[in-house]
Amino acid sequence: MSAQIAYFATGCFWGAEKRFWNLDGVIQTSVGYMGGTIANPSYELVCTGRTGHTEAVKVSFDPSKISYSRLLKEFWEMHDPTSMDRQGNDIGSQYRSAIFTTSDEQRDEVQKSLSIYQSALDANSIGKIVTQVLPASEHEYFEAEGYHQRYLEKNPNGYDCHSSTGVNFPETAVNA
Numbered sequence: 073m074s075a076q077i078a079y080f081a082t083g084c085f086w087g088a089e090k091r092f093w094n095l096d097g098v099i100q101t102s103v104g105y106m107g108g109t110i111a112n113p114s115y116e117l118v119c120t121g122r123t124g125h126t127e128a129v130k131v132s133f134d135p136s137k138i139s140y141s142r143l144l145k146e147f148w149e150m151h152d153p154t155s156m157d158r159q160g161n162d163i164g165s166q167y168r169s170a171i172f173t174t175s176d177e178q179r180d181e182v183q184k185s186l187s188i189y190q191s192a193l194d195a196n197s198i199g200k201i202v203t204q205v206l207p208a209s210e211h212e213y214f215e216a217e218g219y220h221q222r223y224l225e226k227n228p229n230g231y232d233c234h235s236s237t238g239v240n241f242p243e244t245a246v247n248a
Contacts (some may be wrong), residue, residue, distance in 0.1 A: 073152075075099050075132045075133060076130070076132070076133055076134075076135050076140070076141055076174070077130060077132055077133075077135055077143065077174050077196070077208075078130075078131045078133065078171075078174065078214075079106060079128050079129070079130055079131070079172035079173075079208050079213060080092075080128065080129050080131065080143070080170075080171055080172075081106065081107070081126040081127060081128040081129075081149050081168060081169060081171070081227055082129075082147060082149050082150055082151035082159065083158075083159025083160070083162050083167040083169070083170075083171060083233060083234060083235075084105035084127060084159065084162050084231070084232075084233035084234070085126070085127040085128060085166065085216070085220065086220070086223040086224050086230075086231065086232065086233065087130045087150070087224065087232035087233050087234045088101070088103075088150060088151070088234070089101045089102075089129045089221075089222065089223070089227070090224045090232070090243060091146055091150050091225070092129055092131045092143070093222070094226075095133075095138055095142070095143070095146065096137060096138060096190055096239065097134050097135075097136075097137030097138025097142075098131055098132070098133050098134075098138060098143075099132045099133060099134055100114070100132040101129055101130065101131055101132070101222075102129070102130045102215055103127065103129055103130075103215075103220050103221060103223075104125070104127075104128055104129075104130060104171070104213050104214050104215040104216045105118050105123075105125035105127065105128060105166075105213075105214045105216060106125060106126060106128040106172055106206070106208075106211045106212070106213050106214070107124060107125055107126045107128075107170060107172070107206065108123040108124035108125030108126075108211075109123060109124045109212045110123050110124075110125075111212070111214075112214055113125050113214055114124045114216055114217070114248070115216060115220065116189070118166050119164075119228050121160040121164040121165050121166055122212070123166075123183065125166060125167045126165065126166050126167065126170050126172070127166055127167065127215075127216075128172065128213065130213055130215075131143060133177050133217055139183055139211060140177075140178055140181050141185060144171075144181065144182065144185040144241075145200070147171065147184070147240050148151045148185065148189045149239075149240060150234055150236060151169060151207065151234050151235065151236060152169075152235050152237050153201045153202065153203045153234055153237075154193065154198060154199040154200060154201055154202060154237065155202070156168070156202045156237075159233065159235055160181065160233060160235035161233070162233055162236065163226075166185070167199070168202075168204065169201075169202060169203040169208060170203060170205070171204070171205050171206070172206050172208035172211055172213075173205065173206070173207055173208060173246060174209075179205065179207070181204050183205070186201055186203065186205070186222040187219040188241070188242055189201065189239075189241055189242075191242065192239050192240075193198060193216060193239055196237075196239050198237050198239060201231055212246060223234060231235045
């Protein structure tokens with residue numbers, strides 16, 4: 073089976089990329105910008121919050137080794153999807169929570185996992201998920217500058233920047 077692509081935005085892309093590249097079955101990761109209104113945005117422009125882009129991770133994965141639902145589990149747990157335009161000290165629309173789906177199957181899987189995770193959050197009296205779910209076909213992915221790629225591999229003590237709800241995704245709902 074050939075590789076599939078997934079796109080996730082969880083705030084600062086450095087820590088998210090590391091979480092994904094460490095998963096068995098993930099072939100390749102890169103960081104970039106999605107969801108905005110201008111072509112070829114730079115980090116400096118995206119940081120202004122005026123381009124509409126969010127920092128995103130592109131994940132190439134082998135679905136025979138890791139399921140999209142397993143990637144979603146990682147997504148929900150690695151950040152706070154109830155926080156609007158912010159993750160920890162990172163504030164602005166460029167740090168919003170979003171998933172850019174590449175197929176109807178991915179969109180359906182996102183909706184299913186969102187519902188499951190929202191139930192887990194509700195059981196812990198945590199707010200509503202504000203994650204945007206958008207079709208990747210309508211939002212071009214622009215790869216970020218080279219120094220951002222695998223940043224935490226090059227800078228092991230670098231800023232990971234993720235906050236989370238502290239609520240794990242229900243294990244019974246995750247496939248291999």
